[in-house]
Amino acid sequence: MNPNLETDIRQICKEFGNDRGRMMDIVIAVQKKHGCVNDDAMDLIAKTVATHRVEVESTVSFYAFLSTRPRGTIVIRLCHDIIDKMHGSDAVAAALAREVGVPFGQTTSDGKITLEYAPCLGLCDQAPAALVNDVPVTNLSTDKARWMVQELRKHHDPNQLVTEFGDGNNAHELIRSMVYNNIRKRGEVVFAEMKPGEALQKALSMSPAEVIREIKASRLRGRGGAGFPTGMKWEFTRGAPGDNRYVMCNADEGEPGTFKDRVILTECPDLMFEGMTIAGYAIGGNTGILYLRGEYAYLRSYLEHVLADRRKKGLLGKSVCGAKHCFDFDIRIQMGAGAYVCGEETALISSCEGTRGDPKNRPPYPAQKGYLDCPSVVNNVETLCCAARIMEKGAAWFAQMGTTDSPGTKLLSVSGDCKRPGVYEVPFGIPVREVLAMVGAEDAMAIQIGGASGQMVGPKDYDRPISYEGLATGGSLMVFGPKRNVLEAAHMFMDFFVEESCGYCTPCRVGNVLLKDRLEKILNGQGEPGDLDYLQELGQTVKVLSRCGLGQTSSNPVLTTLKNFRNVYEGLVKVNQDKFQSSFDIKAALTPARKIIGRESVIYT
Amino acid sequence: MAKPKVATASLAGCFGCHMTVLDIDDRILKLIELVDFDKSPIDDIKHFTGRCAVGLIEGGCCNEENVHTLQDFRKHCDVLISVGDCATMGGIPAMRNGIPLEECYAEAYLVGPSVHNPSGRIPNDPELPLLLDKVYPCQEVVKMDYHIPGCPPSADTIWETLVALLSNKTVDLPYELIKYD
Ligand SMILES: Cc1cc2nc3c(=O)[nH]c(=O)nc-3n(C[C@H](O)[C@H](O)[C@H](O)COP(=O)(O)O)c2cc1C
Ligand code: SF4
Ligand code: SF4
Numbered sequence: 134m135n136p137n138l139e140t141d142i143r144q145i146c147k148e149f150g151n152d153r154g155r156m157m158d159i160v161i162a163v164q165k166k167h168g169c170v171n172d173d174a175m176d177l178i179a180k181t182v183a184t185h186r187v188e189v190e191s192t193v194s195f196y197a198f199l200s201t202r203p204r205g206t207i208v209i210r211l212c213h214d215i216i217d218k219m220h221g222s223d224a225v226a227a228a229l230a231r232e233v234g235v236p237f238g239q240t241t242s243d244g245k246i247t248l249e250y251a252p253c254l255g256l257c258d259q260a261p262a263a264l265v266n267d268v269p270v271t272n273l274s275t276d277k278a279r280w281m282v283q284e285l286r287k288h289h290d291p292n293q294l295v296t297e298f299g300d301g302n303n304a305h306e307l308i309r310s311m312v313y314n315n316i317r318k319r320g321e322v323v324f325a326e327m328k329p330g331e332a333l334q335k336a337l338s339m340s341p342a343e344v345i346r347e348i349k350a351s352r353l354r355g356r357g358g359a360g361f362p363t364g365m366k367w368e369f370t371r372g373a374p375g376d377n378r379y380v381m382c383n384a385d386e387g388e389p390g391t392f393k394d395r396v397i398l399t400e401c402p403d404l405m406f407e408g409m410t411i412a413g414y415a416i417g418g419n420t421g422i423l424y425l426r427g428e429y430a431y432l433r434s435y436l437e438h439v440l441a442d443r444r445k446k447g448l449l450g451k452s453v454c455g456a457k458h459c460f461d462f463d464i465r466i467q468m469g470a471g472a473y474v475c476g477e478e479t480a481l482i483s484s485c486e487g488t489r490g491d492p493k494n495r496p497p498y499p500a501q502k503g504y505l506d507c508p509s510v511v512n513n514v515e516t517l518c519c520a521a522r523i524m525e526k527g528a529a530w531f532a533q534m535g536t537t538d539s540p541g542t543k544l545l546s547v548s549g550d551c552k553r554p555g556v557y558e559v560p561f562g563i564p565v566r567e568v569l570a571m572v573g574a575e576d577a578m579a580i581q582i583g584g585a586s587g588q589m590v591g592p593k594d595y596d597r598p599i600s601y602e603g604l605a606t607g608g609s610l611m612v613f614g615p616k617r618n619v620l621e622a623a624h625m626f627m628d629f630f631v632e633e634s635c636g637y638c639t640p641c642r643v644g645n646v647l648l649k650d651r652l653e654k655i656l657n658g659q660g661e662p663g664d665l666d667y668l669q670e671l672g673q674t675v676k677v678l679s680r681c682g683l684g685q686t687s688s689n690p691v692l693t694t695l696k697n698f699r700n701v702y703e704g705l706v707k708v709n710q711d712k713f714q715s716s717f718d719i720k721a722a723l724t725p726a727r728k729i730i731g732r733e734s735v736i737y738t
Numbered sequence: 739m740a741k742p743k744v745a746t747a748s749l750a751g752c753f754g755c756h757m758t759v760l761d762i763d764d765r766i767l768k769l770i771e772l773v774d775f776d777k778s779p780i781d782d783i784k785h786f787t788g789r790c791a792v793g794l795i796e797g798g799c800c801n802e803e804n805v806h807t808l809q810d811f812r813k814h815c816d817v818l819i820s821v822g823d824c825a826t827m828g829g830i831p832a833m834r835n836g837i838p839l840e841e842c843y844a845e846a847y848l849v850g851p852s853v854h855n856p857s858g859r860i861p862n863d864p865e866l867p868l869l870l871d872k873v874y875p876c877q878e879v880v881k882m883d884y885h886i887p888g889c890p891p892s893a894d895t896i897w898e899t900l901v902a903l904l905s906n907k908t909v910d911l912p913y914e915l916i917k918y919d
Contacts, residue, residue: 709881711812711813712812712880712881713809713812713879713880713881714877714878714879714880714881716878717805717874717878717879717880719802719805721871722805722870722871722872722874723802723868723870723871724871725838725839725840725871726839726843726868726869726870726871727868729839729840729843729860730843730860730862730868731862732862732864734802734868735864736802736803736806736867737802737805737806
């Protein structure tokens, strides 16, 4: 055993109060120091925080960024979501594998470089992109990929790959990243100027009940996807019995094609933290947790700095904004480690509690029993920004924007086949067609709205508004140009869900695989009309019988393409006369035996 | 009117499902009144004598002969039924699907604890059908019309299914017959 391991683990566990509830932080820190969390490390951690070894292992084995076996000192994670593929990530992958000398999933023999795929890095507006350890490298070409590897072989320092900084705070000394914000349209809610403390002062001059009343009056709805009324959520949480209450800000942003929270975290963290603080005051809580996805680790030092600054200004900590309010509030950052399902609010809570990111049964809802069984509010980054702005400018001001059922503005993350990918702050209710004109995608053959779990719609729906009552989205809008194949897109989305299902319930764990296989059969030209009914029926089953939002929406790519692009399916299937499965290939099935035995088949010649 | 014909086959199964067909006890006499048996191990008819209404398949496909037989059944039967878990999902034989075929052959013919094979060669007689790369449930080879789960399904389940099918009614199996733990 590495002699330093024991000392390091003692030290790290101590730093987190030997609290097994902080398992995520512990294992992330151990991995950072030792490259992985191996058997010895897991034993030691279990002993130090007085838990079972299996608990440590179940956490470590769950997250894509954690590993029980050593990986290279440099891990290159190439994003292989659909948008990156459309922008040539397959060629980049081939170039990387050639230059590094190992296939994806493997480490060079000198232990220096590991190649991996990542499902979505939140950089679709500058795809293809990769993370080199924590450092995002964007707009990859095959040339840039080769250059990157050559550089890394010289200096082994991912930071040195950043030769030019992106705009705005991406150039801040604590970020120093090549990422661009690509803010294409600023609205009045999120991307407007703000003075830290202003909204908070206003909130603190009211009673918590008045703050909640104001948020309710604004009719603000959650921006994370489900659109639950925020004021009501805060009210439930305030009303639930418990000694502690928590505010959790959901910055997991794992939905493919979404990256607007990345831009908020880079440019408007004060607004978000202010929203969290206001939420804390409203529900009667003293602690906020920002759950930051592992992919955005490069923003962490900067966010810590903003938090420190707010503490200095008296906007966080003991007696926020002066003693007369008797309100203590502070915020910590909880890092994620590469798991889409952790964006689901109960899985997020599991992860913050230091366990696998398993969703929990609901009810009880987080508002009743959330983090550490205490009433908790989970809100999206953008929702909290809106809440802060509502405090500053008033509910009436907010409610007059957008539509009756969807007031305010919405940030859209636009990517894919369009001239101007990036983030747009638009009023709710805007028709798809108008957005497409704005982003330079008038010829779009289809759009996927709401991310992988959203819907695929075609031109006949382009006059519909983007809103909760119309086409709903947590922010993702992916554009597919005239040459794309919607079924291939649906297939890639299914690939994503198969990968990201937590595996707890059978309809989701198995059903998504079956959906994907059947789609593959159809794409291979072996489908028959009955396969469409099968997809419809199975898709419905997965939707209805799954435990959490992942499984309840994972069949949407199939169900919505079946509904809106049925002709594409119908063009691919044909009636099977002899009722033999065309997907069964007897020649291929006999190949291994023919080789082993050394003769041909006498039946299938 | 001629009685409808029923054919049965045991592919990669243990014959347990066939034994269960016999387990319908004296109802077998009623069955004979209802149908004629065509190709089946029960009457040892080796080749189809004509078109059949129903084919009952036990076991999945582990070798080329299974595939051939199943395709032959598909050609000759109006309705094909997977009987039992092996036919429906691969069952016990499919446990080899995670093991490379080379190791399966070696275990059977070369290194297994009970193997006596001085030649040290895997037999290569054309009489021995080649194994498939893995065991396939019937549904993956030809279209199956119905599936009866169970290992084996109970005699009552098989009986009820057959009677319903032959009298053109929907099967209405009571809970006890489709509960498996
Ligand atoms: C699989 C899955 C992933 C999710 N990912 C996110 C996410 O990354 N960010 C987010 O804000 N909400 C996400 N959600 C929604 C959250 O469960 C929750 O509804 C949301 O954070 C509530 O905040 P809001 O009311 O402010 O929208 C996800 C839901 C599911 C089912
Ligand atoms: S629906 Fe999927 S992700 Fe959600 S709990 Fe079930 S298996 Fe896990
Ligand atoms: S299902 Fe059970 S009884 Fe039937 S063949 Fe398979 S193992 Fe034998």
